[in-house]
Amino acid sequence: MSSQVLIDRRLVAGRETDGWAPARELPPRFAVDAHRPELAGGFPRDGLRVAAFSPLGNRELKSVPDCRCSPLAGSVVGMSLSYEFTAPRRIVLGSGRRKDLGTLVAPLGRRVFLLPGSRVLEQHGELQGAIDRLRQAHLEVIPLETVTHEPTVADVDRVVTAIRSHQPQGTDLLLALGGGSAIDLAKAAAAVVAHPEVEGISRFLEGTPEKIELTREVLPIVAVPTTAGTGSEATRNGVISSPEQRAKRSIRSERLLPRLVLVDPELTLSLPPKVTAATGLDAITQLIESYISRRATPLSRMLVLQGLPGTCDALRTACREGGHLPSREILAQAALLSGLALANSGLGLAHGVAAALGVHADVSHGLACAVMLPAALRYNLDCKTDDLATLSWLLLGPTAESPRQAAQRLIDTLEILLLELQIPRQLRELGVRHEQLPDLVRDSRGNSLNGNPRDVSEAELREVLESVW
Numbered sequence: 001m002s003s004q005v006l007i008d009r010r011l012v013a014g015r016e017t018d019g020w021a022p023a024r025e026l027p028p029r030f031a032v033d034a035h036r037p038e039l040a041g042g043f044p045r046d047g048l049r050v051a052a053f054s055p056l057g058n059r060e061l062k063s064v065p066d067c068r069c070s071p072l073a074g075s076v077v078g079m080s081l082s083y084e085f086t087a088p089r090r091i092v093l094g095s096g097r098r099k100d101l102g103t104l105v106a107p108l109g110r111r112v113f114l115l116p117g118s119r120v121l122e123q124h125g126e127l128q129g130a131i132d133r134l135r136q137a138h139l140e141v142i143p144l145e146t147v148t149h150e151p152t153v154a155d156v157d158r159v160v161t162a163i164r165s166h167q168p169q170g171t172d173l174l175l176a177l178g179g180g181s182a183i184d185l186a187k188a189a190a191a192v193v194a195h196p197e198v199e200g201i202s203r204f205l206e207g208t209p210e211k212i213e214l215t216r217e218v219l220p221i222v223a224v225p226t227t228a229g230t231g232s233e234a235t236r237n238g239v240i241s242s243p244e245q246r247a248k249r250s251i252r253s254e255r256l257l258p259r260l261v262l263v264d265p266e267l268t269l270s271l272p273p274k275v276t277a278a279t280g281l282d283a284i285t286q287l288i289e290s291y292i293s294r295r296a297t298p299l300s301r302m303l304v305l306q307g308l309p310g311t312c313d314a315l316r317t318a319c320r321e322g323g324h325l326p327s328r329e330i331l332a333q334a335a336l337l338s339g340l341a342l343a344n345s346g347l348g349l350a351h352g353v354a355a356a357l358g359v360h361a362d363v364s365h366g367l368a369c370a371v372m373l374p375a376a377l378r379y380n381l382d383c384k385t386d387d388l389a390t391l392s393w394l395l396l397g398p399t400a401e402s403p404r405q406a407a408q409r410l411i412d413t414l415e416i417l418l419l420e421l422q423i424p425r426q427l428r429e430l431g432v433r434h435e436q437l438p439d440l441v442r443d444s445r446g447n448s449l450n451g452n453p454r455d456v457s458e459a460e461l462r463e464v465l466e467s468v469w
């Protein structure tokens, strides 16, 4: 006797018959372990088998005798098998790979506008090293100003003016060497440069009245991240602050996906502990939120399954011992995979509130995500117990506890991690005043919140914010 699974847009299962199994939706955990019969849910507890899911064979039927239960096996249940996936055209990751910068960039153009995002890189010779490698590959390099903060409308417009003063041509490209801020700035500048009739970035930003679409090809964007956090190197949007309007808005287009991403974890070795902690927690938040997002797909979830393990330990180590390369490598890959995942699945409550915290209390993105993550997961615990249990087992190792206990253990562990990394636990410690909560509620309702697996009313959001204030 065995159980079968038919994959036909939605997963269905039943007892073995001569033909296809009768259409019947699986319980949340459908894989069964002989050692954990309680996981059998509503199925007979003897002789059940695990059905292998093959995204390639859409109607493939497999029965895997005596397969151990994996909580991961049930993760595609109920998910639509109709989706899209976008990613940068070429991704290169590896310690020391920045030595290949020139040869990787050379096929993309002849002249490079270089946007540095960190003065530390300059002090450590990394900026000059990048310029030298590009010039050795016979590329002309035009360094632009260094912008170290989250980019504003004025920053973008200034960079665009600088690029336009050099009469940009089709053989030019834009290279961001920095954190998410530098990469976002490069994306926004590339968009405006492609539309000479448009004066500045404001008209391209979401939420702007009479917003215009990005209709032309942009200069190829090369992203060389020097932090391990935002994942901006893998996404199609750039976040730009508009201080006058007290808002952070995105420019979003598939044309803004970097043509080339070069991730060299060695570039993050000099990051100070505070930046390491905030960016690393941003990546962890992105991985978790994209996994439980209501727009998650099997493909985006696979990235999380590879990206999340080891991140908590790596973050602890990298904050304590900045030069620990293996930890930096884990975090660099986690950030990259989180960007690929979130670009295709959306995020959730923590990121929704983080945007508002940046606007109203000037809290940096990573810090805001970190403070909000436990509260966001508690809010989603009931509707995403199994998924959070899966991530818990993945991150912290398997145990004999129930899915609910495992999910709770994940939240507890993240709270302890915040304590260890000296991340404030309350919004008031970040300078948020209680009378600002209504503003935060109003301005948290952006794109990220739409991905949250559980609906969030204004009253519920207020309650969440009160709990963490």
Ligand SMILES: [Fe+2]
Pocket: 230, 282, 283, 286, 351, 365, 369
């Ligand atoms: Fe983020």
